[in-house]
Amino acid sequence: MEHGSLTDLSSSTFSLIDEDHTLANSVRFTLNQDPRVQFCGYSIPHPSDNKVNIRVQTTGDPAKDVLKDALQNLMLMCKHVRTTFDDTVNDFRATEKVEHIDINSDR
């Protein structure tokens, strides 16, 4: 849900349902890295309802597009973290197995 003004597309507030700090804080971080963003923040109107308000003000570009780009960036960052993590864990498991074999071969 987007609450914005009809004339000024560059700043608006997005109200997301069924979200909490997990997504909102990460999106705020990626929004901040975008040079087109003038102001961004999030708030939770009441902790009992699962709603998050994200406010985005940009230097001219429509706020919707900037938010979409930030979410895409976040997805790509997380994918990268996941692949790095999987590779690291597999390497760790492989080196552990090699150590086991070495110990066995010594006996």
Added chain:
Amino acid sequence: MPKVSALDMPDVPKGKLPEHLEVQRTRVVCNADAPIYTEPFHYSGAFALMGVDNSVTLESFCKNLKIEVIELTEDTMEFDMIGIDASLANAFRRILIAEVPTMAIENVLMVNNTSVIPDEVLAHRLGLIPLNADPKLFEYLSEHDTPNERNTIVFKLAVSCKKGSPRLTVKSDQLKWLPGGSELEMESPTPSAKPRTYTSFSRSQDSMPEFANKPLGVKHQDIIIDKLGPGQAIELEAHAVKGIGKVHAKWSPVATAWYRMLPEVILLKEIKGVDAEKLVKKCPVNVFDIEDVGKGGKKAVVANPRACTLCRECIRGVNEPQVELRRAKDHFI
């Protein structure tokens, strides 16, 4: 002398922040009473006037991210993430606790319960037992679906304590897996029709290839569920479904997950001799160590900063500031 702006003075490094600002940007300094510089400088234009780019682009993030695994066992894992921000690390921690699905017992059909523990408390205890089932092989069960072999696991518990025998402890290994589905029959409107059970398994879970090698069961066999006195009995059927921790903590896959920032201990002055020994004794986790310098002198050295638990013993009660405790803002353990 011509006026030169402070930024163009010869000893200020260009393109990078001066040192004290770099400390403020990347480290949390922990004083005796409270930590300072905790606010992260997220905004990409924060240091624009000084000509320093503060943004984290996708490429620079992908290049700088490093993950190192310190310990990996079946039940615990410790790893380091370097080059990531606190908001992402916290998001991962929250997702680990609340949004990774697992299987846990949800519906309990009671046939007979004459033990001292009431029905609902017994059902609650059964729900908290961790199960050895891979949630990726199952689908979610919503209110309108019928329970079938793709979304339910059925367990049966049937124990009784005979009169004259001593107290019997019911442990979790008494929960038997029923691969063929529920054995209890529902009341049907026409007595001549074939009785339906509470689950409609179209084929036994035994025959499914995923379960052939690893039979489903409880993770730990020695969890005490209940205690029965002579003459008491329990007979029930438990259905386990897939869920996430947000709905109920029994579906949370981790006992807990936490992170901390890498500690950095800086000695502001050289500490020698008796002072060095006192400092080493103060720290309860042996962060400091003594290094023997020539001529019998002793110097204190930071040996193991990773173990620092921020108890602040080393900065308490000392008149001059000798030790500074810091935390790195982008290195998470």
